[in-house]
Amino acid sequence: xxxxxxxxxxxxxxxxxxxxxxxxxxxxxxxxxxxxxxxxxxxxxxxxxxxxxxxxxxxxxxxxxxxxxxxxxxxxxxxxxxxxxxxxxxxxxxxxxxxxxxxxxxxxxxxxxxxxxxxxxxxxxxxxxxxxxxxxxxxxxxxxxxxxxxxxxxxxxxxxxxxxxxxxxxxxxxxxxxxxxxxxxxxxxxxxxxxxxxxxxxxxxxxxxxxxxxxxxxxxxxxxxxxxxxxxxxxxxxxxxxxxxxxxxxxxxxxxxxxxxxxxxxxxxxxxxxxxxxxxxxxxxxxxxxxxxxxxxxxxxxxxxxxxxxxxxxxxxxxxxxxxxxxxxxx
Amino acid sequence: xxxxxxxxxxxxxxxxxxxxxxxxxxxxxxxxxxxxxxxxxxxxxxxxxxxxxxxxxxxxxxxxxxxxxxxxxxxxxxxxxxxxxxxxxxxxxxxxxxxxxxxxxxxxxxxxxxxxxxxxxxxxxxxxxxxxxxxxxxxxxxxxxxxxxxxxxxxxxxxxxxxxxxxxxxxxxxxxxxxxxxxxxxxxxxxxxxxxxxxxxxxxxxxxxxxxxxxxxxxxxxxxxxxxxxxxxxxxxxxxxxxxxxxxxxxxxxxxxxxxxxx
Numbered sequence: 001x002x003x004x005x006x007x008x009x010x011x012x013x014x015x016x017x018x019x020x021x022x023x024x025x026x027x028x029x030x031x032x033x034x035x036x037x038x039x040x041x042x043x044x045x046x047x048x049x050x051x052x053x054x055x056x057x058x059x060x061x062x063x064x065x066x067x068x069x070x071x072x073x074x075x076x077x078x079x080x081x082x083x084x085x086x087x088x089x090x091x092x093x094x095x096x097x098x099x100x101x102x103x104x105x106x107x108x109x110x111x112x113x114x115x116x117x118x119x120x121x122x123x124x125x126x127x128x129x130x131x132x133x134x135x136x137x138x139x140x141x142x143x144x145x146x147x148x149x150x151x152x153x154x155x156x157x158x159x160x161x162x163x164x165x166x167x168x169x170x171x172x173x174x175x176x177x178x179x180x181x182x183x184x185x186x187x188x189x190x191x192x193x194x195x196x197x198x199x200x201x202x203x204x205x206x207x208x209x210x211x212x213x214x215x216x217x218x219x220x221x222x223x224x225x226x227x228x229x230x231x232x233x234x235x236x237x238x239x240x241x242x243x244x245x246x247x248x249x250x251x252x253x254x255x256x257x258x259x260x261x262x263x264x265x266x267x268x269x270x271x272x273x274x275x276x277x278x279x280x281x282x283x284x285x286x287x288x289x290x291x292x293x294x295x296x297x298x299x300x301x302x303x304x305x306x307x308x309x310x311x312x313x314x315x316x317x318x319x320x321x322x323x324x325x326x327x328x329x330x331x
Numbered sequence: 332x333x334x335x336x337x338x339x340x341x342x343x344x345x346x347x348x349x350x351x352x353x354x355x356x357x358x359x360x361x362x363x364x365x366x367x368x369x370x371x372x373x374x375x376x377x378x379x380x381x382x383x384x385x386x387x388x389x390x391x392x393x394x395x396x397x398x399x400x401x402x403x404x405x406x407x408x409x410x411x412x413x414x415x416x417x418x419x420x421x422x423x424x425x426x427x428x429x430x431x432x433x434x435x436x437x438x439x440x441x442x443x444x445x446x447x448x449x450x451x452x453x454x455x456x457x458x459x460x461x462x463x464x465x466x467x468x469x470x471x472x473x474x475x476x477x478x479x480x481x482x483x484x485x486x487x488x489x490x491x492x493x494x495x496x497x498x499x500x501x502x503x504x505x506x507x508x509x510x511x512x513x514x515x516x517x518x519x520x521x522x523x524x525x526x527x528x529x530x531x532x533x534x535x536x537x538x539x540x541x542x543x544x545x546x547x548x549x550x551x552x553x554x555x556x557x558x559x560x561x562x563x564x565x566x567x568x569x570x571x572x573x574x575x576x577x578x579x580x581x582x583x584x585x586x587x588x589x590x591x592x593x594x
Contacts, residue, residue, distance in 0.1 A: 101498050102479075102480060106479040109432075118556065119464055136560075140343075141349070141458065144352070144563050145563075150557065191505070192505050193503070194492070194502075196497075199500045246517075253517050254499075259461055268593045277349075291584065302570045302572075303566045309572075319578050319580070
C-alpha cells in the first residue's frame with residue numbers, strides 16, 4: 001500500500017487567529033487533496049492562543065501539529081526552520097505550503113535545503129498533473145509565468161495572496177490535534193532578536209482595504225501622495241505605492257506593493273502615475289477592478305486596467321475627489 | 332582582516348521594456364532581443380553596496396565578488412570591481428549551464444568554503460526569476476546563520492547586526508560571524524562606479540573555477556527542476572478609456588464606478 005500523501009500547511013496567526021492568507025493556503029490544500037492525497041495537516045509554531053488549532057480545523061485542516069518551544073513565540077527563522085524540519089521528518093509531507101510573506105519567503109527555501117526538498121516561491125497556482133505537483137509562478141519581473149515540477153519526493157512552496165479562495169469555515173469539522181515538543185538546542189539559535197520595530201498601525205490595512213489608491217514614479221514627488229491620501233480618505237480606502245517612490249523616499253517603504261512588497265486584492269485599485277511593470281502588477285493583479293491614471297497612453301498599466309484616464313493627475317485627481325464627494329452627499 | 336564574499340547574478344536588464352524579452356514557449360526559454368543589456372541584478376548591487384559601506388568603517392576588509400554564469404558574466408564582475416570590490420571569482424563550466432537554484436547554491440557554497448570568509452552577502456532575489464532561494468540555500472549548505480531581507484548591515488566586533496524588513500515593520504537581529512545576509516531594496520541605492528575605481532578595476536584579479544576545482548561531480552549539480560511551461564499570461568485588454576477634460580473625465584469615471592457599485 002502506498003504511504004498516505006500529506007499536504008502540510010505552515011500556519012501564520014494574526015492576533016491568535018489564522019491569517020487571511022493562511023485561510024487561502026488551507027483552501028488550496030483542500031483542493032489539492034481532492035485531486036490527490038489524503039490529509040491536510042497544519043503546523044502551528046507560535047505557542048498559539050487557545051482555540052487556534054480548532055480554528056485551523058474549521059478552516060480545512062484534518063490534523064494540526066502544535067509545535068511547542070519557548071523559542072517559537074514569534075517568528076525566529078532558525079527556530080521555525082528546525083521545528084518545521086522535525087515535523088517533516090515525522091509527518092513526511094509530499095507538499096509543504098506557506099503563504100508568500102516575510103515569514104514564508106524566509107522559511108521555505110531554508111526548510112527545503114535542510115530537508116533535501118525542492119522549493120518554489122511566490123506561486124500563483126499549484127496543481128497535480130500526471131501524478132506530480134506543478135507550480136506556476138511569475139518570473140521575468142512578473143511579465144511571464146513558469147510552470148515547474150521537481151524530481152524530489154518533497155517540495156516546499158509559498159503561495160501569493162489572493163490566488164485562492166479560503167475554505168468555507170465549518171465549525172463542525174473534526175480533526176486531530178497533536179502537541180509536539182520541538183527539540184531546539186540553545187546553540188542552534190544563533191540569531192538573536194534585539195528589537196522589533198513595528199510600523200505605525202494603519203487605520204485600514206492595505207491587505208484588508210476595499211479600495212486602494214496607489215502612486216508611482218509619475219507623481220513626480222512626495223507632494224502627490226497628499227492628494228492620493230485625500231482621495232483614499234474620501235473613498236474609505238488605503239494608500240499604497242509602487243517601488244520607485246518608496247526607494248526615492250517620497251513615501252514610507254511599508255507602502256510598497258509588488259513582487260518584493262505587499263500583495264493587495266481590493267475591489268477597487270486606483271493606480272496613479274504607475275507604469276504597470278510586471279513586478280508591481282504581481283502585487284495588485286488580484287484587484288477586482290483597476291483604474292489607471294497616467295499621462296502616457298502607451299503605459300503598460302492600461303493592459304490590466306478596466307478604466308483608463310489619460311491625463312495630468314494633478315488636474316484629474318482633485319476634480320475626481322470633488323465628484324466622489326458630490327456623489328457621497330447626494331446619497 | 333575581515334573577508335566578505337558577495338554573491339551576484341548577471342541578469343537581463345530588468346528596467347528594459349518587456350518587448351525586449353521574447354518568450355519562446357516551444358523552447359521554454361527567454362530570448363533576449365538584440366540590444367538587451369546584461370547587468371548585475373539590482374538586489375546584488377545593493378548587497379555589494381552593503382559590503383562597501385562596511386569596508387568604509389572597517390578598513391582592513393577584503394571584498395570578493397562571486398558569480399556563477401557563462402563567460403558574459405565576467406561583465407557583472409567587472410562592474411562590481413569598478414564599484415569597489417577587490418577581487419572576482421567566476422564559476423564557469425558547461426556543467427553549470429542548466430544549473431537550477433539547488434545546483435547554483437551547491438557550487439557557490441563549495442567556492443565560498445574554498446575561499447573561507449567572515450560574511451556572505453547577496454541580494455534577496457535575482458531580478459530575472461525572482462526566486463529568492465539561492466542565498467538562503469548557500470547559508471544552509473554552509474551551516475551559517477541566515478538573516479534575510481536586510482535594510483541595514485553593520486559589523487560590530489565579531490558579530491553582524493542587521494535591521495531586516497518584516498511585513499509589518501522591521502527587526503534588529505545579531506549573529507556571530509560567519510553569517511549570511513540577504514539584502515533588500517530598502518538598503519538604498521548602490522553607488523555608481525567612479526572613474527578612478529573603473530581604471531583600477533582593470534588590474535584586479537578574476538579567478539575562473541570549474542566544477543572540478545570545487546570538487547563537484549555531475550551528480551552533485553544535476554538539476555532537480557523541470558520547466559514544464561514558460562508563457563506570457565493572456566490579458567483581455569478591455570480597458571475603457573475615459574476621454575474629455577479632467578473635469579469631464581472625473582464626472583464620467585465617478586459615474587462608471589458608482590454604476591459598478593465600487594464607490
